[in-house]
Amino acid sequence: MLNFAAFVPHPPIAIPTVGKENLKFIKKTVRGFGDLAKKIGKAAPQTIIIISPHGQIFGDAFCINLSENYYGNFKDFGDLSTQLTFKGDIGLAHQIREGLETKIPLTMISDQILDHGVSVPLYYLSRYLSNFNIIPISYSLLDRAAHIKFGALLKEEILKSNKKIAIIASGDLSHRLTVDAPAGYSPRGTVFDQKIVDIIKKPKTAIKSLLDLDESLLEEAGECGFRSLLVLIGALSEIKYRSEIISYEGPFGVGYLIANFKL
Numbered sequence: 001m002l003n004f005a006a007f008v009p010h011p012p013i014a015i016p017t018v019g020k021e022n023l024k025f026i027k028k029t030v031r032g033f034g035d036l037a038k039k040i041g042k043a044a045p046q047t048i049i050i051i052s053p054h055g056q057i058f059g060d061a062f063c064i065n066l067s068e069n070y071y072g073n074f075k076d077f078g079d080l081s082t083q084l085t086f087k088g089d090i091g092l093a094h095q096i097r098e099g100l101e102t103k104i105p106l107t108m109i110s111d112q113i114l115d116h117g118v119s120v121p122l123y124y125l126s127r128y129l130s131n132f133n134i135i136p137i138s139y140s141l142l143d144r145a146a147h148i149k150f151g152a153l154l155k156e157e158i159l160k161s162n163k164k165i166a167i168i169a170s171g172d173l174s175h176r177l178t179v180d181a182p183a184g185y186s187p188r189g190t191v192f193d194q195k196i197v198d199i200i201k202k203p204k205t206a207i208k209s210l211l212d213l214d215e216s217l218l219e220e221a222g223e224c225g226f227r228s229l230l231v232l233i234g235a236l237s238e239i240k241y242r243s244e245i246i247s248y249e250g251p252f253g254v255g256y257l258i259a260n261f262k263l
Contacts (some may be wrong), residue, residue, distance in 0.1 A: 002158045004043040004166035005236060005263060006036055007200070007229055009256035010052075010120040011172070012077040025251045032247030032258035033124035039260060041128025045166035047089045048125070048134045049154070051231050052117030052170045053224040055138035061105035062150050063138040066093045067112050070134060072119030084119055086126075089133035092161060096135070099157045104150050105142065117170045125168065139227040144211050147227050151234020158235070169232035171225015173255030181253025183222035192221035193248070193255040196229070200243045200259050206233050223255075236261060 013019040014029055023030060056063055072084035093108075100106050114122075118136050126132075139147060158165045173196055174189035175182050181189070195217070199209040210230055218226060246258040 001161065001164060002155060002167065002235070002239070002263065003164040004040050004045050005232060005241070005261040006040070007169045007171070007225070007232060007257060007259040008033070008036065008121045009172045009225070009258065010117045010170050011254065011256055012074055012116050012120055013252070014120060015074055015077070015079060015082065015123055017079040017082050018074050018077045026249065026256065028247040028249045029256045029258065035246055036258055036260060037124050037127045040125050040166060043166065044129065044164060046132055046163045047092055048122070048132060048166045048168055049137060050118050050121065050134060050168040050170055051137045051139060051228045052115055053139065053228060054115035054117035055136055056109055056111070057138050057141065058107055059141040061107045062140045064093055064097060064106065064108045065111050065136040065138070066090065066108050067110050069112060070114050070136070071112055072114040072122065074116070074119065076116070084114070084123060086122065086134045089135050092163065092165070093135050095161070096154065096157045100153050103153055104146065105140065121168055121170050139231055144230055147230035148207055148211070148234035148237070151231040152237050154231070155235040155237070155239070167232055167235050169225070169228035171223070171228040173223050173225055173257055174221040174250070175224070175254050176220070176222040177250040177255060178253035185253070186220050186222070188217055188220040189222065189255070192217050192223065193250065193257070197245060197248060197257065200245065203236070203241055203243055207237060239263060
């Protein structure tokens with residue numbers, strides 16, 4: 001059963017040993033992660049399926065990373081001490097593959113090292129959880145409709161399971177919000193972020209709005225979370241939910257949104 005769903009950012013600077021004194025600039029995001037961590041702790045999912053933009057991306061297929069154990073760290077960001085370990089859900093991952101492989105392009109890899117799109121959210125979301133497994137998934141470069149379909153098919157397999165399962169879509173919004181933003185500045189970056197927030201607030205029209213979003217706006221935004229969101233909203237199709245915007249900010253030119261979907 002699906003018992004928790006959320007959209008989260010993945011800024012390494014949110015890790016205290018990475019961000020250090022810069023944490024004061026992303027207080028909303030840190031507090032938002034803390035709030036969401038308490039909510040997922042109460043839901044107590046047995047497995048977290050997490051969709052990341054920074055795993056191995058295939059142009060023509062979605063990708064499940066299947067491993068018995070996973071390890072995360074932030075060495076690439078100057079933190080040599082923090083170590084994360086998680087167990088994989090081999091059984092559910094195989095069930096998903098068997099259920100989906102004839103319906104949508106799907107491939108599997110085995111990589112124990114987690115990318116920061118997975119590690120940063122799980123650093124916070126695992127605070128109030130114990131004895132849970134994870135399944136990291138990477139989106140593809142297929143069109144929007146394929147991502148909605150993948151999410152819907154993923155939901156069908158989740159609903160077949162007696163386990164309590166969470167879906168976390170990891171992704172940052174526009175990387176072009178300020179003149180010193182990592183991808184350069186575009187005034188349409190803020191427009192894109194606001195549209196995504198507005199779309200999330202309206203569950204009944206979310207799928208249509210995401211599919212209809214202007215392609216030029218999407219390209220101009222310089223985002224990495226749109227496809228993760230498509231999969232999540234696809235997984236929530238035909239499920240009644242209320243959306244809750246927990247936090248949003250963009251102090252370093254990148255939009256960090258935390259949203260909870262109350263099922």
